[in-house]
Amino acid sequence: MQLQLFIPGKNWRLSLAELDSLLEAKGVKFAVHSFSKEFLVISTERKVPSSIIDDLGGTIKIGVTAADFSTEIVKRAFLQKEKEAQEQISRKIAVSGLVDEMGNAESEKTLFGVSVYCAEKPLRSVSKTIQRFIGSSIKRELSGYGKKSKFMGFAKSRRLPQLSHVEVLKKNFVENKAEILFCVGREQTFVAATVAVHDPFEFQKRDVGKPVQRKIFAIPPRLARIMVNLAACTEGKTLLDPFCGVGTVLQEALLSKVKAIGVDINRWCVEATSRNIEWLKHEYMLENADYGVLQGDVYKLSQKIGWEQVDGVATEPDLGPALRQIPTTSYALRIAEKLEPLYFGLLEEAYKVLKTGGRLVLVSPWIKTRSGKPITMGIEKKALETGFKRVYPFKREFFAENAAAPENLMSMASLVDAEERHKIGRQIHIFQK
Ligand SMILES: C[S@@+](CC[C@H](N)C(=O)[O-])C[C@H]1O[C@@H](n2cnc3c(N)ncnc32)[C@H](O)[C@@H]1O
The missing domain is CATH 3.40.50.150 (Vaccinia Virus protein VP39)
Structure with missing residues (x-):
């Protein structure tokens, strides 16, 4: 079973309805696991090709999940600031395989970004902290592989720690598997690499x-x-x-x-x-x-x-x-x-x-x-x-x-x-x- 993440456009219900209708019309067996205005999680028997983004009017990004865990851990890590929970999240990312695939073989330095989508209200206020933490974990992991890296930061004024589709396109983050989506749901949290982005x-x-x-x-x-x-x-x-x-x-x-x-x-x-x-x-x-x-x-x-x-x-x-x-x-x-x-x-x-x-x-x-x-x-x-x-x-x-x-x-x-x-x-x- 493949778990795929879809970041919806402004009207998430319309985006979900469109996705359901298209998958049904294409004869794809699927199930919606989680939905919110921030992100949708869909399971399919086989991976839906990332080119489906070109057929959709209401999807901004698609990610393939590499790890998922209980949102309780995220709460303990960032609301209660428990060191042990933070280490648990770092380990999950280390074994997810996301870091191994990241970067452009020809470039000396790996440029990467992290976008946090948070459907769980109490955690929204710390989503910038979460983003910096995930970025640092990835950077550490990459240096363990002997790879130099640069974490794409944001201006302080940015309201949400999320890369726009234009930024992802311009930095070649899809080809380099270099955007990590950290999606915090009410019960489950998903970590994914962006595999497709909508071209506005x-x-x-x-x-x-x-x-x-x-x-x-x-x-x-x-x-x-x-x-x-x-x-x-x-x-x-x-x-x-x-x-x-x-x-x-x-x-x-x-x-x-x-x-x-x-x-x-x-x-x-x-x-x-x-x-x-x-x-x-x-x-x-x-x-x-x-x-x-x-x-x-x-x-x-x-x-x-x-x-x-x-x-x-x-x-x-x-x-x-x-x-x-x-x-x-x-x-x-x-x-x-x-x-x-x-x-x-x-x-x-x-x-x-x-x-x-x-x-x-x-x-x-x-x-x-x-x-x-x-x-x-x-x-x-x-x-x-x-x-x-x-x-x-x-x-x-x-x-x-x-x-x-x-x-x-x-x-x-x-x-x-x-x-x-x-x-x-x-x-x-x-x-x-
Ligand atoms: C809201 S516009 C449609 C806009 C269209 N979706 C577009 O993106 O250009 C409605 C259109 O219906 C046409 N129209 C109005 N009354 C009509 C009728 N009785 N039969 C056929 N077309 C009619 C008008 O000429 C107009 O172009």
Whole structure:
């Protein structure tokens, strides 16, 4: 059994849901052992290739664990400052094999870094002390091998002792196996070497580097990729975005080797999407990318596409007007009501064009209000009336038997992605025909 660590992006629930969905769609047997906003621990029969990071929109780093032990030891070592517990941790690291593999054979000095991810609150305040301690233990170990080393320190002002993905990329820490992840869970602590790191420049390039952009309407490429994965669309499948805009979801689908079909009512969008996809094909050498973009109205989608044609639909129709301030409940209700026909029309038509078993991943508005209670649309009720089944993002069978308290996650029927600065967030639903 392989234990792998995944450092999630900003919205860890979305990251975990994406990972579960992709592993399930790829037929990988897995179990979630531990989850928190800091890190996720997944076991698989065989090691998942580190290249999976390129398929994921919500994972920042992947590590392969080399040691794990009870968090009690970490508490004794750093809260009670027990020497014996500290030595125990140093020994665990020494025998983990992590140090043997570290460094670049051609370089005289081994540069390495340590990132501490702490899900256990009382230990968070000492996470910088933990980082320095682990760094010193590794340095000592390396000198025992006759290797000179340099421990990459941080500016004091840094809030958390964690290397960013950009730093890991720039210092070649993946190739040199030179970033150690020290992940303190509520019960168990894991030590791992980083084997893959997400490349933010690639997503940025697809966001602001494509020829046609439409900033306020477009979905971030990272979220678009998560939606493709939540739709369980893997290589060879066909995905449709009936509100394709400038083609962000389709781009991410094509990069996952999924066939993509886009529809938009606006002629300008149809042309913009085609231009963006041609650019993508050239930039990413996707000569065989299979796609089509059509002008059409969602209410007549099945006439345009035909019945039972696609494996997945992933789309964001309209989140309502751009708001200057948080609306009152009654105004938010009016926004939701106005959008209802478009969403309900989509549900009916998506059901027709999907093959049996195919998934619909749908973003609807999650409108903040002055009362504090967000307003959402009655999407679920209508979807069930249309014939869809609800897909819970977190199924019981995804969790290891000893995983602590997955019940809160299991009862979630949809996911929410809302940043502090947004007046309208996104509610993400998954349905199956
Ligand atoms: C929120 S935008 C989608 C943005 C897209 N995800 C992107 O990243 O560019 C919604 C799109 O739906 C299109 N649209 C609006 N009403 C439509 C309808 N009845 N049928 C099809 N498309 C429609 C608009 O032209 C717009 O491009």
